[in-house]
Amino acid sequence: MAGRGGCGRAILIALVVVLGWLVVGGLAGPYSGKLGDVATNDNASFLPTNAEATRAQNLSAGFVEKQTTPALVVYERTAGLTPADEQRVRSDAARFGQVPGVVSPLPPPIVSQDRQAVQVVVPIDNSEGEQIRKVVDELRTIAGSDRDGLTVDVAGPAGLLADLIEVFTAIDGPLLLVTLVVVLIILLIVYRSPVLWLFPLLAAGMSYSLASVFVYYLAKNDVIKLNGQAQGILTVLVFGAGTDYALLLIARYREELHRHERPWDAMKTAWRGAALAILASGATVIVSLLCLLLSSLNSNRALGPVAAVGIAATLLVMLTFLPALLLLGGRWAFWPRRPRFDQAEPQTEHGIWSRVAGFVARRARTVWLVTAVVLAALTLGVTQLGATTLGQSDLFTNRTDSVAGQEVIARHYPAGTGSPATIFTRQETAQQVAEAAKGVRGVADVRPVTQQGQAGPPDPNAQPKVVDGRVQLQATLTDPPDSNGAERAIRDLRAAVHRVPGSDAVVGGFTAINVDTAAASTRDRNVIIPVVLVVIAVILALLLRALLAPVLLIATVVLSFLATLGLCALIFKYLFDFPGVDQSFPLFAFVFLVALGIDYNIFLMSRVREESVKRGTRAGVLTGLAVTGGVITSAGIVLAATFSALAVLPLVVLVELGVAVALGVLLDTIVVRSLLVPALSYDIGPKIWWPSRLSRTNREEGRAPVEVSRAG
CATH class of the missing domain: 1.20.1640.10 (Multidrug efflux transporter AcrB transmembrane domain)
Structure with a gap:
């Protein structure tokens, strides 16, 4: 009777644990679909504060009313632009300037020397954050599709960011679905049971929901910076590691069911035998991931806590919720291959x-x-x-709109047009720095930012804009801004301008961000x-x-x-x-x-x-x-x-x-x-x-x- 009473209490405890976790899952479940709302995918925000590109970005704030990310809308007709094409570009540009989030007025369209392409630089307010994708989508809607031999693409840093965000939106849906299907198929093959697969899969899903809650609020309150890459890794890591831990516990439980008549006794022994290995395994992964906090890149520092939270949530669920589920299922959970109480030793x-x-x-x-x-x-x-x-x-396994647009720009312009390197230097050394920059291989042109805020000057008498004794120069590169050639040019450009005595020159921009990110990665x-x-x-x-x-x-x-x-x-x-x-x-x-x-x-x-x-x-x-x-x-x-x-x-x-x-x-x-x-x-x-x-x-x-x- 005492044994039955103890077993009854165990079943009651297991039932309470399962019901408690189901309530938690019901509250936490919606957050797994909201992680994209608190993710950021701007490379500049991940740089260390002492990086030269970060210092340049901070200096640029004084030269513009608003920090912007440029989208480059590029039109191409290989037979040569027609008057109708030019009229369409002017019409589109006027509509671009009316899109919420676009900083007007826009610079005039830039026609290539061979008159086969024209591009419109559309600066987008950086404060829009993840809304940049919506602005780019609106630009693509206005520009429309290719027409009568005239192609149109939206490229530049904003176009690239929009394409990246679109890729990462697949994490909340297709990636999670594919992961679930893969785990389900393997569990069916491993267990050959129409019932048992449900237990680890349900526990893994509970782990993901619990982890999502913590990650969501950490990112929302700026404790960590969540990006699409970390979000994707969190999904597969929780389901993969969670299923691993479940397999280990279930295997030990099945083994102990042969030795113990009551499932409660079998689970106690199995838990004691497997928990230490599972905890050691989880602790190893968590501590290893938290070592990423030593990184100088915010993106790496974010991935460590995000993935560590996922593993911690998985450990908690797999050592509480899963044992309770298995205890409620008893031997029937293994149907049709139910383990019998035969006091058998492991079959070696x-x-x-x-x-x-x-x-x-x-x-x-x-x-x-x-x-x-x-x-x-x-x-x-x-x-x-x-x-x-x-x-x-x-960057992409398929050919996106931003990729196609960059290829057009590379064919008809200095490839760095629209995404120049920015040089900040003292006013008294601006001329020497400009001459040094022009002498760098891979630099097509160097111009100051004028009082009107344009990189020019179209008027040779326009004066450079001076902020706190500094002048901003814009250096157009001959190579695409995300290419190895452009990165070599940035390193050479920095070496050249740093040699100018008293210049205190700082080089930034899109390519410089990539260079500093690579250097930080090597250090990490x-x-x-x-x-x-x-x-x-x-x-x-x-x-x-x-x-x-x-x-x-x-x-x-x-x-x-x-x-x-x-x-x-x-x-x-x-x-x-x-x-x-x-x-x-x-x-x-x-x-x-x-x-x-x-x-x-x-x-x-x-x-x-x-x-x-x-x-x-x-x-x-x-x-x-x-x-x-x-x-x-x-x-x-x-x-x-x-x-x-x-x-x-x-x-x-x-x-x-x-x-x-x-x-x-x-x-x-x-x-x-x-x-x-x-x-x-x-x-x-x-x-x-x-x-x-x-x-x-x-x-x-x-x-x-x-x-x-x-x-x-």
Whole structure:
């Protein structure tokens, strides 16, 4: 009777927990669709305050009544513009000036020297923020579509920003839907149950809703800056990691249902056995992500807390809501393959993973040497990676309106027209700075901003505008503003004007923002990667109560990371034909691959240590591998598939990150965790736990348990 009463109380507690979480989910659910309302995608807002481009942006405020972002509406007729075309441009320009958010009056249309193109510079008020997209959409509506051989496109920084925002709006819908479908299909395959898949999927959805609430209010109150990239990563990370944690807990629960008659007792034991590994895994990811707070870029600093909040919410839900759901489902949750109470030990003598364990036992040294050499060979591909800031035409996987417009501008104008570099210098050195700038290769023209606020002067007698003793010059570049050539020109331009004595020159503008962003990314990579490695080593040492094992585990994951980069380099270059990777790619790939890749080693080695205490190290390695092999492989496939969902967004940066994480996770799951780590641990034996007491326990000196080795 006491047992039944205890079971009844457990069911009641589980019911209360589930109902409580359902109320939370009902309140939090709508916020997952509102994250786009508090996201910003302006690169300038992510720069460090001490960057030269940021200083230039601050200085520019005194030279204009309003800070603006230019849209370039460009018309092209390769046979030559007609009077009707010119009339249409003038008519459109007049209507552009009446659009709310456009700063009037507009500069006059600029006709190309070959008279095959004309562009209208439309300055858009920066205070409009994310409304820039709506202004650009209105400009595109007014300009209309191509007509009788006259093409029209809206490009420039505002056009590019509008296209980026349009891409990121897909996060709230298509990306979330694709992620859900991918997880659902894999869970159906893994569990082969019409019921069980619902539990982890419902828990993952609850995690995403809870995380969305916190991220929404943090971004709304300017505690963090949320951008579309962080929003997309949050979606796949929560569903991927959440499903991983669910798989681990459910597998342990199924195992304990064979040993315990009452589901409550089985869940208590399963929770105690799995919670430590899940918490250690989550803590590793959270702390690694929070290392991004050391970044000098606000965008990186934002991604760290956003993703960390997602993992924290996932841990909370998976260790409370999911166990309560499973307890309510009991054995029926596993229908039609319900686990029976038969007091069976884990099945290590049958199945594919027992055969893998047997193979590792017989060829341990050969296995880890061969796998290490193969991974090392893949690292050679890193030389083909190439880190570069992707140009506007390279940023998207499809040809957007802003890309087409930039190509037209490049054909008929100095490609930097409409998005010049801005130079701020003291009034007394303005002439010398202008001469120095004109002598820089890649600079087509240099003109001062006049009292009328135009970069001119059309009137040779117009005086430069002076603000606080400074003059603003505008340098038109010969290359497109987002190209490598333009970035080289900015670096050369800065070197030239900085050499002018007493000038105190500062160079900014769209291209300068890209240059400073790339420099900050390099600095962040050099600082954050070593910190992440040290933090993970500390967590592993505390979890495994050893020093040698954490060092070896980190070494294997770093090797896997470098091999993934090498493999990605070959895929990006020869399969996808991508021109390169963005400066932020290596850092993001490292943080996610190392933090998530170490998860599988944590899941494996925490179980190996548990079994080593009972059976001895070598037997513990083989038992741990055989018992966890199926669930960890399933978890890796789920995480790889969810990150692959980023490919639905037509943005090269996110496609590359999704592919890299997917490949890296599969390498970690199938090669590192299944072969390299077990074989290395088996070969080293008890010393793997040095300097703990377990390293001095020589319960067994040699080989695998008979049943495992025979199964091999």
